[in-house]
Amino acid sequence: MTNHSDPTTPYHPATAALVAVITLGSLAWAAPALAACLKDGCDEIVCGAGMCSRDQRGDVYCATLRHGSAFRTRDGWVFCGRGHCAVNRQGEYLCSTVEGGAVVRDTDGSVRCEGSCEYASYELCERRPAGY
Numbered sequence: 001m002t003n004h005s006d007p008t009t010p011y012h013p014a015t016a017a018l019v020a021v022i023t024l025g026s027l028a029w030a031a032p033a034l035a036a037c038l039k040d041g042c043d044e045i046v047c048g049a050g051m052c053s054r055d056q057r058g059d060v061y062c063a064t065l066r067h068g069s070a071f072r073t074r075d076g077w078v079f080c081g082r083g084h085c086a087v088n089r090q091g092e093y094l095c096s097t098v099e100g101g102a103v104v105r106d107t108d109g110s111v112r113c114e115g116s117c118e119y120a121s122y123e124l125c126e127r128r129p130a131g132y
Contacts, residue, residue, distance in 0.1 A: 036062055037130055045130035053078045061125040067100030070125060079120035086111045093120035 037047040041058020048062020051069060055061065056076030063070045069081045073093060079085075081095025084102055088094055089109025094117040096103050101114035111117060 038062075047128055047130050048126045050080075059127070061122075061127050064124055064126045065099045068124065069095060069120070071120075077122070078125060079122060080124035081118070081120045082124065083114060085120050094118070095120045 036050060036052045037045050038052040038054060038060045039045050040054065040060040046052065046060035046062065048064065048070070049066045049068070050063025052060050052062035053070040053072050055072060055078045059078075061070055061078040061080065063080045065082055067083070069083065069085045070078055071080075071085060071093075072078055074091075079093055081093075083096025083098050083100055085093055085095035086103045086105045088105070088111045094103065094111045094113060095101075096113040096115055097118050098113075098115035103111060103113045103117075105111050
């Protein structure tokens with residue numbers, strides 16, 4: 001006779017529920033590592049390898065690299081970079097050429113980047129509907 005009150009029984013409801021919770025929890029934890037997603041102004045979910053940002057129209061653009069940057073400029077457009085980005089005293093958006101690389105803005109307004117600096121650009125962004 002099977003003892004259903006024994007939690008070590010393979011078909012015990014509590015055991016099955018625990019396995020389901022652990023499995024779903026691990027999937028939910030792993031999903032953010034795969035892509036960043038945001039909903040755009042038309043309620044479409046857009047994902048990218050790295051961080052995402054909305055432009056002035058509500059369109060979503062994401063960094064093409066997992067540790068890249070996506071940010072909204074002062075005039076409302078989204079630019080992306082391979083690493084972190086900062087604005088110099090001339091108002092130019094400069095980013096590290098190293099994926100996830102650091103950027104520092106000195107007190108005089110100049111920007112220094114890990115590796116070297118490059119201009120942030122729209123070309124370093126992607127826009128993919130979720131599921132593709």
